[in-house]
Amino acid sequence: MLIAEDNEVNAIIAKAFLEKFGHKVKHVENGALAVEAVEEGWADLILMDVHMPVMNGIDATKAIRLTQQGKKLPIIGLTAEAFAERHVLFKEAGMNGVLTKPFTEQQLADIIAAHPVADRRLESRNDGPAIAPGAARGAAADAIDTGNNGGPADTQATSCETDLYPTGDLGGLKKFRDQLGSETVSTLLNEAQKSLRKQLVDLRDGLQTGDATRIREAAHAIKGGSGSLFATHIAKLAADIERNAADIDTVRGLMPAFENAATDAIAWWREQAA
Structure with missing residues (x-):
């Protein structure tokens, strides 16, 4: 899993959840580095913050879709913007789904399950089973916006x-x-x-x-x-x-x-x- 997020707090939260699920995680701080990671063949799924320096998440998504490695790569947008019309724009840029920050552990699990990835998962740190693609399939499978329902705020x-x-x-x-x-x-x-x-x-x-x-x-x-x-x-x-x-x-x-x-x-x- 690749996390492209310039906010250190949000990156730590996402990384902690993903590692708890059993995934191997790489974190980069802007969209340009995310494009490089994809070109190097690193990512199976990207959590892409929309607002980042150097290259934002929308431009990075468009650039990734032009690469051979990134044409079908699941990209989930991360944003604090709750307006549905903005989320539609993110999807039009090439994102497969949008997760509104702050998000819960279950919301993250659901949206990952809705976009199956290659299995490069590590054993879960808490010795529990890793969440397999499809195991928590729910409303996120058909929605591009998980919204803030049940989120921390x-x-x-x-x-x-x-x-x-x-x-x-x-x-x-x-x-x-x-x-x-x-x-x-x-x-x-x-x-x-x-x-x-x-x-x-x-x-x-x-x-x-x-x-x-x-x-x-x-x-x-x-x-x-x-x-x-x-x-x-x-x-x-x-x-x-x-x-x-x-x-x-x-x-x-x-x-x-x-x-x-x-x-x-x-x-x-x-x-x-x-």
Whole structure:
């Protein structure tokens, strides 16, 4: 399995699930490297993030479809965009399916089962049986969008916060820890803190220079990474900023609450990683 994903948190999550299923996994950080990996004959299936630097997932998919090795290779798009019309565009670019971030273990298993691949699976790390192609065939077999139903960002939010908007979803995080183990989840939570700090710098710089594209990309990254790790409040506020990125004054008005939510999310992740 090849993961093309520039967000380290999302890449670790996908890799952990795939290795739990028993697959051998390679991770690259942009679409150009994904094309190279396909040309080298590495991949049997690709999880392709749509938004990446150097070469995005749409352009990479089109390039892969032009190669001999990639004509029939299953490519599953990864995106935090929930709009069905956007997912149709991804399919038209050559993707076989689309998985909306944040996604659950079962959603990932279902969409892989819907697109059988050559068997290069390793033994599962938890000594359980690897998920064979077709074993979890479900709605994903006929759909290009798994949606967010049952995903981390949609679970009931609970937190030590007493405020109207809790910092995070403790129940969802507990289930996630049960699936991947405490060590992996603690690693993810520590990585998320570093990623959020970097993305905040990008967002502030974009706001200072009036760069709507940079604002949108930073907010999009924060929305996806935070939602994947159950920081529900900042994920919601990041979605608001992404949606209003072209209106600099509106973004400025959203920033005080967003900065507070970022501080809370980092503190919450640190507490849960301990």
